Amino acid sequence: MTIFTYICTRMLYLFVWLCVIAVLGTSSSIRINNKKDPVIFYGDGPDSNIIYYEQCARRVTCKRNAIYRTVDGTCNNLRNPLWGSSETPYIRLAEAAYDDGNYEVRKQVDGSKLPRPRQLQLETFLPKSKDYLDSNNYHLMQFGQWANHDISLMPPDTTGPERCCSVRIVEINSNSPYQCQLAIEIPTNDPVLKRYNQTCMEFKRAMTAANNFGCPVTPQTPMNQATSFFDASQLYGHKLETANSIRSFDGGKLKTDIINGHEFCPQKKRQGSLLCDDRENVNICFEAGDPRLNQHFGLTAYTTMFTRFHNIVTDKLQEINPEWSDEVLYQEARKFIGALNQIIVYRDYLPILLGKSFTKRVGLDVSKNRRTQYNPAIMPQLTTEFAGGAFRVPHNTLPSTYDYINKNYEVVDSVKFYQWMSKPDPLVLGNNFDQIVRGMTTSPGRLFTPSFNFFISNLMFHTHLTGNEDLLSVDIQRGRDVGVPPYTVVRKLCGFPEVNSFEDLLSIIPYYDVKSLKKQYATVYDIDLLVGALLEPPVGGGTVGQTAQCILADVFYRIRFGDRFFFDVRGQPGSYSLAQLRTLRNIDLGHVLCATTELDEVPMDIFKTSRRTPMMKCKNKLSKLDLSAWRE
Numbered sequence: 001m002t003i004f005t006y007i008c009t010r011m012l013y014l015f016v017w018l019c020v021i022a023v024l025g026t027s028s029s030i031r032i033n034n035k036k037d038p039v040i041f042y043g044d045g046p047d048s049n050i051i052y053y054e055q056c057a058r059r060v061t062c063k064r065n066a067i068y069r070t071v072d073g074t075c076n077n078l079r080n081p082l083w084g085s086s087e088t089p090y091i092r093l094a095e096a097a098y099d100d101g102n103y104e105v106r107k108q109v110d111g112s113k114l115p116r117p118r119q120l121q122l123e124t125f126l127p128k129s130k131d132y133l134d135s136n137n138y139h140l141m142q143f144g145q146w147a148n149h150d151i152s153l154m155p156p157d158t159t160g161p162e163r164c165c166s167v168r169i170v171e172i173n174s175n176s177p178y179q180c181q182l183a184i185e186i187p188t189n190d191p192v193l194k195r196y197n198q199t200c201m202e203f204k205r206a207m208t209a210a211n212n213f214g215c216p217v218t219p220q221t222p223m224n225q226a227t228s229f230f231d232a233s234q235l236y237g238h239k240l241e242t243a244n245s246i247r248s249f250d251g252g253k254l255k256t257d258i259i260n261g262h263e264f265c266p267q268k269k270r271q272g273s274l275l276c277d278d279r280e281n282v283n284i285c286f287e288a289g290d291p292r293l294n295q296h297f298g299l300t301a302y303t304t305m306f307t308r309f310h311n312i313v314t315d316k317l318q319e320i321n322p323e324w325s326d327e328v329l330y331q332e333a334r335k336f337i338g339a340l341n342q343i344i345v346y347r348d349y350l351p352i353l354l355g356k357s358f359t360k361r362v363g364l365d366v367s368k369n370r371r372t373q374y375n376p377a378i379m380p381q382l383t384t385e386f387a388g389g390a391f392r393v394p395h396n397t398l399p400s401t402y403d404y405i406n407k408n409y410e411v412v413d414s415v416k417f418y419q420w421m422s423k424p425d426p427l428v429l430g431n432n433f434d435q436i437v438r439g440m441t442t443s444p445g446r447l448f449t450p451s452f453n454f455f456i457s458n459l460m461f462h463t464h465l466t467g468n469e470d471l472l473s474v475d476i477q478r479g480r481d482v483g484v485p486p487y488t489v490v491r492k493l494c495g496f497p498e499v500n501s502f503e504d505l506l507s508i509i510p511y512y513d514v515k516s517l518k519k520q521y522a523t524v525y526d527i528d529l530l531v532g533a534l535l536e537p538p539v540g541g542g543t544v545g546q547t548a549q550c551i552l553a554d555v556f557y558r559i560r561f562g563d564r565f566f567f568d569v570r571g572q573p574g575s576y577s578l579a580q581l582r583t584l585r586n587i588d589l590g591h592v593l594c595a596t597t598e599l600d601e602v603p604m605d606i607f608k609t610s611r612r613t614p615m616m617k618c619k620n621k622l623s624k625l626d627l628s629a630w631r632e
């Protein structure tokens, strides 16, 4: 199929879908219109989480007039100081879907086992894994992951055996420690993985309040290790101890290491790091606020750029206010970077993810004339439906290769993405860093399609001691692990017309996909949230389908309107002045790229390829990076 026929087919579906909407006289967000905001579930989370807050949570005392956020997110909500802080339970929009109501993976309506995740991948998704070029560049995907690491960290429970797959899969499923119970079975006739004689894919169940934090929350609930707020905690740390370990305590700066004449994040001692120990022959391994930074080039590059940018901001602030202490410089720069990230998320990223008109309609856009109204009744907590399902849909935009592009815009090398996971070594050599960032800026990203790329679908972690993994199988299994309710339940919750048969799905999902699902699931009520959400056509002007749009909007709404320190909230201790807001609103991701790399120019619309938007000279952009509004 050519790209042209592919796009035509997708457009046709979109058209049919729009007609269905028109005929039904509804919109993709009935509830949202009625309620004026997309929050589906107000309140304190499910009753079960009350056990956590009442019996298990740490006690904190808040300074009511503090002008900076705490590192771990506590004391943002003064009535409920733990809301949004790191190491608190994800909330649920719908009841947990477990077979025993507590922790056992759900079964199908007829009592049979759910289809195996890898089988779903092989039958429904892998045949469509061809890459198509997007009009957005790599930064759309990369900023998405960067932003996700600010708000969500659902780590696997590593307290059990080091490798779940060290014994045969049949034994794992019948009799193994709970951490390993969901190791993923690979069919013996797997067209790709049979070459590697692999019958088992590593998978460890997520950490939960009951298993890992001594708190008997039932049904079991995963714990978010990140602060839910966009506060750049992926850069600074989700906890004070981490934050302090990467501060230089000199001039407000973050620690850095100079390698081959360039500034990078400090190097981590190998032992005990999350992502560099799983590969052999790795010499470079960095440290920052979030343990995932070494996962792959793009993410390491972002952490490096924001670290450099923090240090540039401290320099500028010190120039203006020479008397400021290390502490004030650090906190002001941290606040600045947090605010900038919020602006990029809500002004530049969300309109592309969820659709511009939608973000505006539900009040998620950023406008000079309308400041964010903080509402302490909104719980700024992530949902399992979001982290264990809907926000994984953008995994369909991961590219297969990374191009190294030089100053003359020539491709000097192209590397397969999966080969360089957890091995930042090449990033520090020669001009590689700048060439990779230039490549991400000018190369078209992967068009959102209902499939993940071939490599990430088969060979993720290929070079690691853990062996090949399939990101989609892991994502589907994770949803089941954390009790994410099925697709039809979530659709209903969003207020969409009910789906009661596979035939009902035909107005939403292409015929051949419905056919494939019908073959594999016992009933339509058994379909996994991610499976259904991925197969939906994207909403108008957005890059995810309507169910993902609904779940994502809910969380993005919570963590904005429930954030007392959101950058444009007024009337709080430390709220920005109008002049400071004006400066911040004139900055975008392009400024960060220009200030921290040797790029000479960046796209005016930073998420678009240069074919779609004019290029802007970095020299001009940087001249506007004037922080005089911070003069005291």
Ligand code: HEM
Pocket (backbone or CB within 6 Å): 141, 142, 144, 145, 148, 149, 152, 153, 154, 155, 156, 295, 296, 298, 386, 387, 388, 391, 392, 394, 395, 398, 471, 474, 475, 478
């Ligand atoms: C190169 C890019 C990326 C890679 C290699 C990658 C890989 C992964 C892996 C291995 C996991 C853990 C899966 C599990 O054990 O449950 C994960 C989790 C997740 N990813 Fe990605 N991902 C990438 C980009 C993205 C993007 C662009 C988004 C969204 C915009 C995203 C959203 C998520 C979410 C929501 C989770 C689960 C929650 C959490 O722990 O944060 N990822 N990803």
Ligand SMILES: [Ca+2]
Pocket (backbone or CB within 6 Å): 150, 151, 226, 227, 228, 229, 230, 231, 232, 233, 234
């Ligand atoms: Ca955060």
